Amino acid sequence: AQSVTQLDSQVPVFEEAPVELRCNYSSSVSVYLFWYVQYPNQGLQLLLKYLSGSTLVKGINGFEAEFNKSQTSFHLRKPSVHISDTAEYFCAVSAGNQFYFGTGTSLTVIP
Amino acid sequence: EAGVTQFPSHSVIEKGQTVTLRCDPISGHDNLYWYRRVMGKEIKFLLHFVKESKQDESGMPNNRFLAERTGGTYSTLKVQPAELEDSGVYFCASSPLIWAGGDTQYFGPGTRLTVL
Numbered sequence: 001a002q003s004v005t006q007l008d009s010q011v012p013v014f015e016e017a018p019v020e021l022r023c024n025y026s027s028s029v030s031v032y033l034f035w036y037v038q039y040p041n042q043g044l045q046l047l048l049k050y051l052s053g054s055t056l057v058k059g060i061n062g063f064e065a066e067f068n069k070s071q072t073s074f075h076l077r078k079p080s081v082h083i084s085d086t087a088e089y090f091c092a093v094s095a096g097n098q099f100y101f102g103t104g105t106s107l108t109v110i111p
Numbered sequence: 112e113a114g115v116t117q118f119p120s121h122s123v124i125e126k127g128q129t130v131t132l133r134c135d136p137i138s139g140h141d142n143l144y145w146y147r148r149v150m151g152k153e154i155k156f157l158l159h160f161v162k163e164s165k166q167d168e169s170g171m172p173n174n175r176f177l178a179e180r181t182g183g184t185y186s187t188l189k190v191q192p193a194e195l196e197d198s199g200v201y202f203c204a205s206s207p208l209i210w211a212g213g214d215t216q217y218f219g220p221g222t223r224l225t226v227l
Contacts, residue, residue, distance in 0.1 A: 004153070032213040043115060044202070044218035051213040090154065097167055099146075099216060101154040 002027045002095050006102035013081055014110050021076040021105045023091030031093040033074040035065055038088045038104075047089070050074065061085070081109050113137065115219035117203050123225045129191040132222045136185070136205030143186050144206075144216060145178060149199040157201075160186060172197075193226045200224070 005024045013019045025031065032051050036044040048059025055067040065076045074091060086109045091102040116135045124130050136143045145157040157176070158168040162183035171178070175194070180186040190197050200223050204216040 034215075036218070041220065043220040044204075046215050046217075049213070049215065092154075094213065097159050098156045098170075099144075099154075100156075101146075103151070103153045 002029075002031065002093050002100040004091050004093055004100050004102035006089075006091055006105050008105050009103065010106045010108070012108045012110055015083055016080050018079050019077065019081050019085075019107065021089050021091075021107065023074045023076065023102060025072050025074065025091075025093045025100075027072075027093060027095060029095055031095050033065075033067060034092040034094065034099070035059065035063070035074070035076050036090045036092060038090065040087070044090065047076070081107075083109050083111060085109050115203055115205055115217050117201075117219040117222050119222060120220065121223045121225075123227065124193055125227055126195055127192045129189065130193055130224060132188045132190075132201050132224070134186045134188070134203030134219060136203070137207070137217055140205035140207045140217070141183070142206040142208075142214075142216075143180060144204040145186070145188055146202040146204065147199050148202065148221075149196075154202065157188075190224075193224075195226050198224055198226045 007022045034049045035047040038044050048057045050057045050067045058064045089105045092099045118133045143160040146154050148154040156170040159166045160180045177189045200221040202221045203219045206214045206216045208214045
C-alpha cells in the first residue's frame with residue numbers, strides 16, 4: 001500500500017526567505033513522485049515530478065525537490081519565496097493508475 | 112488549449128437530495144479521473160475512466176455514487192441521495208497517455224459540495 005505524509009499543515013514564511021516543505025512516503029513498489037500547487041480558486045498545477053535519473057528535480061517558479069530513497073522523502077524547496085507563492089502544496093506518489101496524495105501544506109508568505 | 116473544466120464550482124444541497132457534477136477533460140485526453148477531498152484530509156482517488164470504460168472504481172465510497180462518461184468525452188458524477196459526509200471538494204483530472212505511472216494528470220478547479 002502507498003501513503004504520503006506531509007508533516008506540516010501550515011508554514012508561514014517571510015518574503016525572500018527560504019522554505020522547505022516536507023514530504024515522506026511509504027510504498028511497497030517503485031513509485032513516481034509529484035508536487036502540485038493549488039492557488040486560490042484554481043485547479044492543481046504540476047510543480048515538478050521525479051520519474052528516474054537525477055535525484056534533484058527542478059520545477060516551475062524556482063522550486064526544486066530532492067528524492068531521497070533511503071529516507072523515503074521528497075522535500076520541496078525554494079531559496080527565496082515571493083508573495084505569489086502563497087498557496088497550498090500537495091505531495092503525491094503514483095503507483096499503477098492512482099495518485100496518492102498527502103494532506104497538503106498551506107504556505108503563507110508574509111510581506 | 113482549454114484546461115479541465117468542472118461545473119458547478121459550488122453546490123449546496125439538503126441531505127437526501129441529488130446532485131450531479133460535470134467534468135470536461137482536455138480535448139483528446141482518454142484518461143479521466145475523479146478525486147475527492149474531505150476538509151482537512153488528503154485528496155483521495157474515486158475512479159478512473161479510459162475513454163468511456165471504467166478502468167478502476169475501487170475508490171468509490173458506496174453505491175450512492177454513480178459516474179458516467181458518455182462517448183468518452185465529458186463525465187458526470189451523481190450523488191443520490193446525498194449524505195452529510197459527502198461534503199467536500201470533488202476534483203476531476205485528465206491525462207493523454209496510456210497510464211504508465213509517470214504521466215502528469217491535469218486537474219480542474221474542483222466542485223465544492225456542501226450537504227446540509
